[in-house]
Amino acid sequence: MTSSPHLHGLDRLEARFRSSSPLFRGVIARNRTVLGPDWCRSLDETVTRLFPGDEELAAAVDGYARFALDVVRRTMKFEQELVYPARSYADVAREVYGDDEYMRTRYLPGLLLSHELWPHHHRQRLFFEEAFVAEMRRAGDDPFYDVGVGTGFYSRVALALAPSLRGIGFDVSPASKRYAEWHVAAFGAGDRYRVELRDVVADSPPPARWVVCVEVLEHLEDPVAFLRGLRRLLAPGGKAFVTAAINAPNADHIYLYRSPGEVRDQIVAAGFDVEQYLGALAGPPSRPGVPVAEVAAFVLTGVG
Amino acid sequence: MLNEEKLKSVMGGVLGIAAASIGPTTSTDTVKAWDSLKHMQLVIAIEETFGIVIPDEEVATLTSYPLLKMVVEEQLAKR
Numbered sequence: 393m394t395s396s397p398h399l400h401g402l403d404r405l406e407a408r409f410r411s412s413s414p415l416f417r418g419v420i421a422r423n424r425t426v427l428g429p430d431w432c433r434s435l436d437e438t439v440t441r442l443f444p445g446d447e448e449l450a451a452a453v454d455g456y457a458r459f460a461l462d463v464v465r466r467t468m469k470f471e472q473e474l475v476y477p478a479r480s481y482a483d484v485a486r487e488v489y490g491d492d493e494y495m496r497t498r499y500l501p502g503l504l505l506s507h508e509l510w511p512h513h514h515r516q517r518l519f520f521e522e523a524f525v526a527e528m529r530r531a532g533d534d535p536f537y538d539v540g541v542g543t544g545f546y547s548r549v550a551l552a553l554a555p556s557l558r559g560i561g562f563d564v565s566p567a568s569k570r571y572a573e574w575h576v577a578a579f580g581a582g583d584r585y586r587v588e589l590r591d592v593v594a595d596s597p598p599p600a601r602w603v604v605c606v607e608v609l610e611h612l613e614d615p616v617a618f619l620r621g622l623r624r625l626l627a628p629g630g631k632a633f634v635t636a637a638i639n640a641p642n643a644d645h646i647y648l649y650r651s652p653g654e655v656r657d658q659i660v661a662a663g664f665d666v667e668q669y670l671g672a673l674a675g676p677p678s679r680p681g682v683p684v685a686e687v688a689a690f691v692l693t694g695v696g
Numbered sequence: 697m698l699n700e701e702k703l704k705s706v707m708g709g710v711l712g713i714a715a716a717s718i719g720p721t722t723s724t725d726t727v728k729a730w731d732s733l734k735h736m737q738l739v740i741a742i743e744e745t746f747g748i749v750i751p752d753e754e755v756a757t758l759t760s761y762p763l764l765k766m767v768v769e770e771q772l773a774k775r
Contacts, residue, residue: 414723414724414725414759415730415731415732415756415759416731416732454756458755458756460732461756464733464735465736465740468736468737
């Protein structure tokens with residue numbers, strides 16, 4: 393028994409899961425209860441804006457199902473071996489980011505729906521809204537940078553909540569650039585946003601007051617070097633929102649963080665101070681003693 | 697050649713149902729416990745038991761006993 397609202401987009405998504413991806417048929421009903429009416433309205437808007445046609449919705453659900461099953465398979469292996477498969481950034485860039493078909497049909501739709509459907513991801517999004525976007529709104533119109541945009545989800549969330557805000561995304565993947573710009577435009581903020589194909593560590597833009605970097609660190613061989621580059625992007629008096637995935641195997645995760653403290657130590661070593669922190673677990677362990685996937689999110693200021 | 701009894705035994709063990717009850721109508725619609733986690737446990741158990749690899753692009757579609765049986769037969773034939 394739930395008291396969640398009746399929303400057409402959400403109902404379409406639930407029906408699509410039941411008909412074409414029955415392995416995930418329970419996810420909407422469970423989240424309606426656990427995450428509540430605000431979550432329902434948010435996901436309803438996402439479905440309505442991004443997947444208005446049945447064919448688009450079916451493709452997104454199929455992409456999510458394949459993405460999520462891949463994560464489950466990798467997680468089971470990780471629980472046995474306790475390491476990520478050894479791979480270089482160049483390998484991942486070629487196999488994942490450079491595979492346009494994979495990015496378009498599986499990785500990006502899967503990642504996008506994971507931001508909405510996975511409770512720990514949803515809690516991270518709420519933390520971003522409350523601890524970071526609210527302050528951006530109050531502070532005025534200084535533009536933000538989103539480094540490693542992926543699907544553009546966090547750019548979209550910020551732009552939707554702050555109607556006068558402008559942003560620039562950075563990514564190395566042409567597929568991510570296209571997807572993020574399409575995503576933001578579907579929420580009516582395309583004229584306030586663009587994505588540049590740029591490695592911001594090797595080729596830094598001018599510093600910005602607000603820097604967002606969500607779940608990039610675990611994709612790198614040397615996160616500290618990257619964090620130092622991110623620190624250089626932050627203007628004096630600015631703030632950064634930085635997150636990392638812990639114990640979370642995925643097709644493109646290279647650097648294994650075993651605890652939020654490891655991320656925090658690297659952040660401090662790179663010249664940031666931690667102002668706020670959120671940790672959110674994916675759920676209980678599958679059996680006693682095995683690691684659990686987790687997100688760690690930080691609001692940061694620059695030291696000095 | 698597929699040993700159907702062995703496949704049913706693996707399915708029954710993972711899904712927590714009697715192997716003898718598994719047949720043409722056994723699917724995600726009829727087995728409540730068959731969710732994404734159980735599914736991947738089932739796929740891995742089948743791969744280990746039969747010494748095959750089920751292609752990633754097919755994993756999400758194998759939502760009934762007949763479909764699982766078909767893909768196992770296909771992969772055994774390729775060995």
